[in-house]
Amino acid sequence: MLTIDDVRSVPLFSTLGVAELERLAETSADLHLAAGEFAVHEGGERALYAVLTGKIEVVKLFDGIERRLGFRVPGTIFGEVPIAFGTVFVGGYRAAEPSRVFRVDPKHYYAIAAVSPEVVAKVGALARERIGGLQGIAAEPPKARVTMIGHRWDTTCNTLREFLGRNQITYDWMTPDAPDLSTRWPGVRPADDDCPVLRLTDGTLLRRPATRDVAERLGLQTRAQLGEYDTIVIGGGPAGLAAAVYGASEGLRTVVVEREAPGGQAGTSSRIENYLGFPSGVSGDELASRALQQARRLGAEILVTRSVARIDAATRQVYLDGDDVVRGQTIILATGVSWRRLDVEGFDRLIGKGIHYGAARGEASATHGLDVHLIGAGNSAGQAALYFANHARTVTLVVRGESLEKSMSRYLIEQLRTKANVTIQPRSEVVAAHGDTHLTAIDIRDGANGEVGRHDCGGLFVFIGADAETGWLPAAIARDGRGYVLTGDDVVKAGRWSHGRDPYLLESSAPGIFACGDVRLSPVKRVASAVGEGSMAIAFVHKFLQQDAR
Ligand SMILES: Cc1cc2nc3c(=O)[nH]c(=O)nc-3n(C[C@H](O)[C@H](O)[C@H](O)COP(=O)(O)OP(=O)(O)OC[C@H]3O[C@@H](n4cnc5c(N)ncnc54)[C@H](O)[C@@H]3O)c2cc1C
Numbered sequence: 222m223l224t225i226d227d228v229r230s231v232p233l234f235s236t237l238g239v240a241e242l243e244r245l246a247e248t249s250a251d252l253h254l255a256a257g258e259f260a261v262h263e264g265g266e267r268a269l270y271a272v273l274t275g276k277i278e279v280v281k282l283f284d285g286i287e288r289r290l291g292f293r294v295p296g297t298i299f300g301e302v303p304i305a306f307g308t309v310f311v312g313g314y315r316a317a318e319p320s321r322v323f324r325v326d327p328k329h330y331y332a333i334a335a336v337s338p339e340v341v342a343k344v345g346a347l348a349r350e351r352i353g354g355l356q357g358i359a360a361e362p363p364k365a366r367v368t369m370i371g372h373r374w375d376t377t378c379n380t381l382r383e384f385l386g387r388n389q390i391t392y393d394w395m396t397p398d399a400p401d402l403s404t405r406w407p408g409v410r411p412a413d414d415d416c417p418v419l420r421l422t423d424g425t426l427l428r429r430p431a432t433r434d435v436a437e438r439l440g441l442q443t444r445a446q447l448g449e450y451d452t453i454v455i456g457g458g459p460a461g462l463a464a465a466v467y468g469a470s471e472g473l474r475t476v477v478v479e480r481e482a483p484g485g486q487a488g489t490s491s492r493i494e495n496y497l498g499f500p501s502g503v504s505g506d507e508l509a510s511r512a513l514q515q516a517r518r519l520g521a522e523i524l525v526t527r528s529v530a531r532i533d534a535a536t537r538q539v540y541l542d543g544d545d546v547v548r549g550q551t552i553i554l555a556t557g558v559s560w561r562r563l564d565v566e567g568f569d570r571l572i573g574k575g576i577h578y579g580a581a582r583g584e585a586s587a588t589h590g591l592d593v594h595l596i597g598a599g600n601s602a603g604q605a606a607l608y609f610a611n612h613a614r615t616v617t618l619v620v621r622g623e624s625l626e627k628s629m630s631r632y633l634i635e636q637l638r639t640k641a642n643v644t645i646q647p648r649s650e651v652v653a654a655h656g657d658t659h660l661t662a663i664d665i666r667d668g669a670n671g672e673v674g675r676h677d678c679g680g681l682f683v684f685i686g687a688d689a690e691t692g693w694l695p696a697a698i699a700r701d702g703r704g705y706v707l708t709g710d711d712v713v714k715a716g717r718w719s720h721g722r723d724p725y726l727l728e729s730s731a732p733g734i735f736a737c738g739d740v741r742l743s744p745v746k747r748v749a750s751a752v753g754e755g756s757m758a759i760a761f762v763h764k765f766l767q768q769d770a771r
Contacts, residue, residue: 223251223323231271233298233343241333249323254316260299260324262518263313264511267303269330269344272296275320281312282514286366290354292317298347302355304330305348311355364422365393366439370406371417372396373587374659376573377429378417384432386583387482387489388525389510390439433526441525445547450474452762453539453549455529458485459748460738461555462512463755469521471759477521478541480528484509485557486687486739487748489580490601491608494632496748506582508748534697534731551762554694554706554729554736555755558687558746563596567654575660576681580605584680588613591679594663596651598625602684603633610640613679617644619651619665654681689740699730705742708735722768725761727754733765 225242228234234245252260254277260270263281277293290312293299299314304327325333334341367385371378373396385392395405397416411418411428419427421438436443452468454461457479468475477483487493490505499508516523528542537549560578562568568576577584580601585608593613595602598620610616618625618637624647625634637643648668655662655675663678689704699707699717709726712718717730727735737754739746 223247223249227273227323228271230273230296231298232296233271233340236339237333237337241336244329245323245325245333248329249325252322252324254320254322256316256318256320258316260314260316260320260322261310263310265310265313267300267307267309267327269298269300269304269325269327270314270322271298271325273321273323275322276317277314277320277322278317279312279314298344301344301348302351305345306352365391366422367392367435368406368420369394369417370397370402370411374574375417379573380432381417381419381430381435382583383581384435384482384526387484388436388439388441389506436526442522443524443526444545445476445524445541446522447474447476447547449548450476450550451766452476452551452553452759453478453537453547454553454555455532455539456485456555456557456738456740457483457513457523457525458555458557458738458751459487459508459512460557460740460751460755460758461485461553462509462516463752464553464555464737464758465516465521465523465755466512466519467756467759468762469516469519471763473759473762475521476547477516477523478527478529478539479523479525482509482525483513483523486579487751489582491580491582491604493748529693531693532695532734534695534734537733550733551765552734553755553758553762554691554698554734554740555738555751555758556689556691557739557751559690560683561686561688563651563683563685565651565653567656571654571656571660574658575656575679576654576683578683580608580684581682582608584682585609585612588680590614592617592677593680593682594619594651594665594676594678595682595684597684597686598622598628599684599686600630600633603629603637605682605684606643607633607636607640609680609682610643613642615642615644616640617646617676619649620645620647621650621668623647651681654678687739691740695731697731698734701742706736706740707742711742725764727758727761728765732769735761 223246225246228242228245272293272295274295279290280287281290303310369392382394395402415428433443451473452475454464454477457477461477465475465477484505487505488509492502492504494502496503529539530542531540537552539547589612591613592615593609594617595606596619606616606618650666651663652666653664654660660678660681662675663681664673664675666673691700691704699712699715706729707715708729709724712724712730718724720732727737729736735758737758738751
C-alpha cells in the first residue's frame with residue numbers, strides 16, 4: 222500500500238503538506254510491474270507517474286520499429302507532457318526490471334496543482350524541456366529501411382512497392398535512369414536484368430526477391446510459432462484483426478494468416494469517415510496500423526505474405542501456401558472480398574502497368590500532372606477520386622448509370638462537386654485499353670450516342686464491386702452462388718446443419734469454423750460491422766471450446 226513516505230520520497234512532491242501527501246497516497250494507483258510490463262503504452266491516456274523502485278525504459282515506435290529513448294529511475298516522474306499539455310502519451314513506459322511506480326490520475330493531480338504552484342511550475346518546466354527533446358527526434362529525417370532500384374512499369378517492382386507501403390515500411394525507390402542515382406545508391410549500379418534490386422540497412426542486396434523473402438529479412442513474421450492454436454484467423458482485415466485483439470486479450474492462442482498486409486480493404490481506403498470514435502475520419506493505413514499494434518501487443522501472432530491454400534473442415538487443419546500446416550481448435554474465416562475483374566480488351570496485359578483494381582494508393586504520387594480515370598459509382602470510387610484529385614491533373618469518374626445518386630453517399634457527391642479537376646462522365650463505359658509497355662490511352666463509349674472516343678490516360682483505377690473469393694474452401698462449408706459463407710440460421714435454412722445443437726450466429730456449416738466480416742453472407746459491408754463480427758466470433762469460439770471440444 223502506498224504511504225505518505227513513499228510519495229514524499231519523490232522530489233517533485235517532497236515539499237507538499239501532509240494533507241496533500243495523504244491525498245496522493247490514498248488516491249494514487251500503486252503499480253508493481255514485472256520486467257517487460259508496461260506502466261503505460263504509447264497513445265495511453267494522460268496521467269502522472271512517479272518511480273519508486275526499479276527502472277523504467279521509455280520506448281517509442283518509429284516506422285514500426287521500437288526505439289529506446291531513455292530511462293526513468295527512482296525519484297523521477299513521467300507523464301509531464303500529457304498532463305501539462307492535455308495530450309496522450311507519445312512514448313511507452315515499460316519496466317526494464319521489476320519496478321514499482323505510482324500513478325496520479327489527472328483529477329487528483331489538478332487538485333494538488335491548485336494548492337501547490339511549485340508543483341505546476343516544475344512539471345511545466347520539465348514538460349517544455351522534454352518537448353524540446355522530442356522535437357529533435359521528430360526532426361530527424363525518417364531513415365528508409367529499404368532502398369530500391371526498379372523500373373516504373375515492372376510488375377515485380379510494383380508488387381514490392383505495394384507490399385512495403387501496405388506493411389508501413391519506409392522505402393526509397395528510384396528508377397534505373399534517375400539523375401541522382403549515384404548519390405542515392407552508393408556502389409555499382411545494378412544490371413537491368415537484376416532489377417528490382419533492394420538494399421537493406423545492413424547492406425544486404427536482394428535481386429528480384431519474392432515478397433516473403435523481403436518480409437523475412439525485415440523481421441516480419443511469416444511462420445507460425447506453434448503447431449496448434451485455439452483459433453486460427455484467416456485474413457487480416459478489420460474483422461480478422463478484431464478477432465485477433467479479442468482472442469489474444471482473452472487468453473486464446475491466436476494466430477492470423479494474411480496473404481498480403483494487415484488492414485484488408487480498409488487499409489487501402491484514403492479516409493474512413495464513418496468509423497465510431499474518429500470525428501474527422503481516419504485513413505485506412507492509420508486504422509490498420511493501430512489495430513495491428515494492438516493485436517501484437519496483446520499477444521496474437523500475425524503472419525504476413527502467407528495465403529491459406531486449403532483447410533480440412535473435419536480436423537481443422539489449415540494448409541498454408543508452401544508446406545506448413547497448423548491446426549486450430551477453431552477457425553475464423555475473415556477473408557473479405559476481392560475486386561471484380563473487368564473483361565475488356567487490353568486490360569489483363571496492362572494490370573500493374575497503369576491499370577489497377579482498387580485504390581493502389583502508392584500510385585498516387587506517380588499520377589502527378591496526369592489525367593487519370595476511375596471506373597465505378599460507389600463510395601470506394603468516390604473516396605479514391607477525392608484522393609487522386611490531390612495528385613493528378615484531372616480525374617474522370619466513368620459511370621455506367623445516369624448519375625451517382627443511387628450508389629454513392631451524399632457527403633461524397635458533395636465533396637466531389639467542390640473539386641475543380643474532377644469530372645463525372647455518366648452513361649459511359651471503358652471498352653479498351655492501349656499502351657505497349659504501360660497504359661497510355663483508353664477508349665470510352667458514350668452510352669447516349671454509342672460513339673467511342675480515345676482519351677489519354679495516365680492511370681486507370683477500377684472499382685466495380687467485389688465478390689467473396691472462396692472457391693478454395695472445402696464443400697463442407699456452405700456458400701451462396703457468389704461465394705459468401707452461410708452462417709447461423711442461413712445454414713439451417715439451406716439444410717446444411719446436422720449437428721446436435723443449433724449453429725452459433727457466426728458459425729458456418731462446419732462446426733467450429735466461423736465466418737465474419739465481408740466474406741459472410743449478410744447485407745452489411747462496413748468496417749464497423751466487420752470489427753463487431755470479428756469480436757463476436759471470439760465469444761462463439763469460447764462457447765465452442767467449452768461445449769463441443771470437450
Ligand atoms: C477503397 C475502400 C473504401 C472503403 N471505405 C469504407 C468506409 O469509409 N466505411 C466503411 O465502413 N467501410 C468502407 N469500406 C469497406 C470496408 O473496408 C470493408 O467492409 C471491410 O474492410 C471488411 O473487412 P473484412 O476484414 O471483412 O475484409 P477485408 O478488409 O477484405 O480483409 C480480408 C483480408 O483477408 C485476406 N485474405 C483473403 N483471402 C486470404 C487467404 N486465402 N489467406 C490469407 N489471407 C487472405 C486479404 O488479403 C485481406 O487482407 C471501404 C472499402 C474500400 C475498398
